[in-house]
Amino acid sequence: MREIIRAAGSGFCFGVRQAIEKTEEQIRENGGQRRIFTWGPLIHNSLVTDDLAARGVTIAGDLSLVDREDVLIVRSHGEGKAFWDEAAARGLHVVDATCPFVSKIHALVAEATAAGKNVVIIGDCEHPEVRGISGWCLHPAQIINSAAEAAAVTADDLFIVCQTTIKKELLDEVTAALSAAGKRFEVKNTICSATATRQDGCRRLAAECEAMVIVGGRDSSNTQKLFEISKKICKNTFFVEKIEDLPLRELLKCNKIGVAAGASTPECVIKEVIARMSEHITDKKEMNMMDLMDDIEKSLRLPKVGEIVNGKVHQVTDKEVIVNMGCKKDGVIPREEVTLEGDQKLTDLFKDGDEVQAKVIKTDDGDGVILLSKKKLEINEHWNEINEACENKTVISVKVVRQVNGGVIAAYKEVTGFIPLSQLSDKYVENADEFMGQTLDVKVTRVDLKRGRAVFSHKAVLVEEKQKRVEEIWNSLHVDDIVEGTVMRFTDYGAFVDLGGIDGLLHISEISWGKLKHPKEVLQIGDKVKVKILSMNAEKGKISLGLKQTTPEPWSVINEKYAVGEIVAGKVVQLKEYGAFVELEPGLDGLVHISEVANKRVGNIAEELTVGQAVKAKILDIDTERKRISLSIKQALDEEPEEAEDAEEAEEFAEEAEEAVEAEETAAEAEASAAEEAAEASEE
Numbered sequence: 001m002r003e004i005i006r007a008a009g010s011g012f013c014f015g016v017r018q019a020i021e022k023t024e025e026q027i028r029e030n031g032g033q034r035r036i037f038t039w040g041p042l043i044h045n046s047l048v049t050d051d052l053a054a055r056g057v058t059i060a061g062d063l064s065l066v067d068r069e070d071v072l073i074v075r076s077h078g079e080g081k082a083f084w085d086e087a088a089a090r091g092l093h094v095v096d097a098t099c100p101f102v103s104k105i106h107a108l109v110a111e112a113t114a115a116g117k118n119v120v121i122i123g124d125c126e127h128p129e130v131r132g133i134s135g136w137c138l139h140p141a142q143i144i145n146s147a148a149e150a151a152a153v154t155a156d157d158l159f160i161v162c163q164t165t166i167k168k169e170l171l172d173e174v175t176a177a178l179s180a181a182g183k184r185f186e187v188k189n190t191i192c193s194a195t196a197t198r199q200d201g202c203r204r205l206a207a208e209c210e211a212m213v214i215v216g217g218r219d220s221s222n223t224q225k226l227f228e229i230s231k232k233i234c235k236n237t238f239f240v241e242k243i244e245d246l247p248l249r250e251l252l253k254c255n256k257i258g259v260a261a262g263a264s265t266p267e268c269v270i271k272e273v274i275a276r277m278s279e280h281i282t283d284k285k286e287m288n289m290m291d292l293m294d295d296i297e298k299s300l301r302l303p304k305v306g307e308i309v310n311g312k313v314h315q316v317t318d319k320e321v322i323v324n325m326g327c328k329k330d331g332v333i334p335r336e337e338v339t340l341e342g343d344q345k346l347t348d349l350f351k352d353g354d355e356v357q358a359k360v361i362k363t364d365d366g367d368g369v370i371l372l373s374k375k376k377l378e379i380n381e382h383w384n385e386i387n388e389a390c391e392n393k394t395v396i397s398v399k400v401v402r403q404v405n406g407g408v409i410a411a412y413k414e415v416t417g418f419i420p421l422s423q424l425s426d427k428y429v430e431n432a433d434e435f436m437g438q439t440l441d442v443k444v445t446r447v448d449l450k451r452g453r454a455v456f457s458h459k460a461v462l463v464e465e466k467q468k469r470v471e472e473i474w475n476s477l478h479v480d481d482i483v484e485g486t487v488m489r490f491t492d493y494g495a496f497v498d499l500g501g502i503d504g505l506l507h508i509s510e511i512s513w514g515k516l517k518h519p520k521e522v523l524q525i526g527d528k529v530k531v532k533i534l535s536m537n538a539e540k541g542k543i544s545l546g547l548k549q550t551t552p553e554p555w556s557v558i559n560e561k562y563a564v565g566e567i568v569a570g571k572v573v574q575l576k577e578y579g580a581f582v583e584l585e586p587g588l589d590g591l592v593h594i595s596e597v598a599n600k601r602v603g604n605i606a607e608e609l610t611v612g613q614a615v616k617a618k619i620l621d622i623d624t625e626r627k628r629i630s631l632s633i634k635q636a637l638d639e640e641p642e643e644a645e646d647a648e649e650a651e652e653f654a655e656e657a658e659e660a661v662e663a664e665e666t667a668a669e670a671e672a673s674a675a676e677e678a679a680e681a682s683e684e
Helices: 012-032 047-053 081-089 100-114 128-134 149-152 169-179 193-208 221-233 267-281 286-298 374-390 458-476 554-559 633-638 647-683
Strands: 004-006 036-039 057-060 072-073 093-096 118-122 142-144 159-164 185-187 211-214 237-240 256-261 307-317 320-324 331-332 355-362 368-372 395-404 405-413 415-420 440-447 453-457 481-490 494-498 503-507 529-539 542-546 567-576 579-586 588-593 614-623 628-632
Touching: 004 267, 012 072, 012 093, 012 100, 036 149, 036 237, 036 368, 047 057, 100 118, 100 128, 100 159, 118 128, 118 169, 118 481, 149 169, 149 458, 169 185, 193 211, 193 221, 193 256, 211 267, 221 256, 221 529, 256 267, 320 355, 355 374, 368 374, 374 395, 374 415, 374 453, 374 554, 395 415, 415 440, 440 458, 481 503, 503 529, 554 588, 567 588, 588 614, 614 633, 628 633
Parallel strands: 004 256, 036 057, 036 072, 072 093, 118 142, 118 159, 159 185, 211 237, 211 256, 331 368, 415 453, 503 542, 588 628
Antiparallel strands: 307 320, 307 355, 320 331, 355 368, 395 405, 395 440, 405 415, 440 453, 481 494, 481 529, 494 503, 529 542, 567 579, 567 614, 579 588, 614 628
16 A cells, blocks of 8 residues: 655745735735735745736845835845845835744844854855845854854854754754864754754654655755755655656655655645645555545544544534534533633534534543533643744733732633733833733743643733834934924933933033033923934934024024124123123123223122123124124113112112022022922932
């Protein structure tokens, strides 16, 4: 009897399936309204790419050919940072179908190079995945593909990652060579778990079979590696890209044939290959007899506890569902073992003849029947969903049901997991009262299927969402933009302004055209301010802001606001032996020469004026080229109204001016104190 066996893990991997699904989604939603491009062939399989081309999906290799109205899909191999920067600069609509495992490698190498480590990528330098990984290194990575190349590495303090589809043997050979050379290195085994499963399944099956058929595209790196693995073990290994490649004459000589397929091979192609072999090389009479024997054996064998069985509904009552499983005993699903919602009845969910799947919970209930459970089967499915979410780092929704020491218990469908207090929020949580009964989006951080335990994190979702918002905000900002922000906190050298999720630094020198000792002389915590973006550093995540740039520089409009001979009000800001500097407005000071202070000879200017004193002065001269203003206090006094010449009235005027100055100083001190208290509270 000839036997055809399919290797475990054959066919589309998660990353390729995701890329196909996202492309199909764009085709459905687009409706022919926008052009759709993929950046390079979506997968290494001509059948798939030809089908996509027939449906209007074009392969692009030059971003200048893609317009803003088009859709550009990045394949599962991923792309380097330069690609994303250029696409963003062009304002292109990009759909990211990068495999999550590859995206993780991008983050690893970017972080490693930022820390000063020398990145080594094990893989094919011409493979698009390797080129994409290299594109996220802040300085050039070294790409090696053999132990000999590893032995020639001269750098030290190495950070090693792998192309996801390489063989584990290559990783071991390279690390052994580096160890022998005395190199210091850190290894991140980034070979995809699906790749390892696929290669191991191929390896095991090749050892059992007389012939192996490897199905996939010849341009597919992971399919080529399956062929190499199988060929070393089974000499009768054949590469089949199309159904016409099947070596039926050679396969007729073999009784046990294995089939393995690469990650880019569609399920329909694998099934077509198996069907063609079954049709041409299998003895049908022999197969029919074996099928009959299998049926007889199945009817005599009883399922075991924990086994998942299939059957047909034989009868439905309000209390139970009778299931014919093709063996000598019927199965019974009690009402308690079915998930019902509201007023649902068993008869609402099941009817005679329905195909049903359930889990065996007891092989004999005392009445000669086998007890089955739909709930237990659902729990298995739910645990599989949780495990898949953990592996793929996807988000699931859970409901917080009760508090326990150190955190809460949250339910995902029929199973529960633990959320530590530290993972309930991206802020400090003292107790979980406010989260009770809430439905939260979480990521699964740990799963133990054997012990039925899972750990969730809501914080991871919040942090990821915040990072996305920050990226969106960052991409929306540009140098020279005028934006609104909120003053959040002070330092001695400036103020930090929240721009809607990103903080920018407003340096003290950029707050006012005048001189400040501390930002709180002008600003308060919570103030809404219009600021100008002076510079942006994407690598360091820093933005420099300017407040004074949103108003005209005083000297640029001085002739519009001031004229020679005009009497102006000001405040003494500095005393010198030769005179006093009076501030007319921030950034605009004038000099009162000592000879222009009073209608008498002044020997010591400090006896006539004090810093902070409010005065009136006459403008004698404005020198815009040298940016100098000459003032006279005594001439301003000479031109005061006659009624102010009365000594008593003059004294009252002086007292009022002094009180005004004192009031201004008191208000400024109170304002500064309030701002300082607010800043301290914010920091706490």
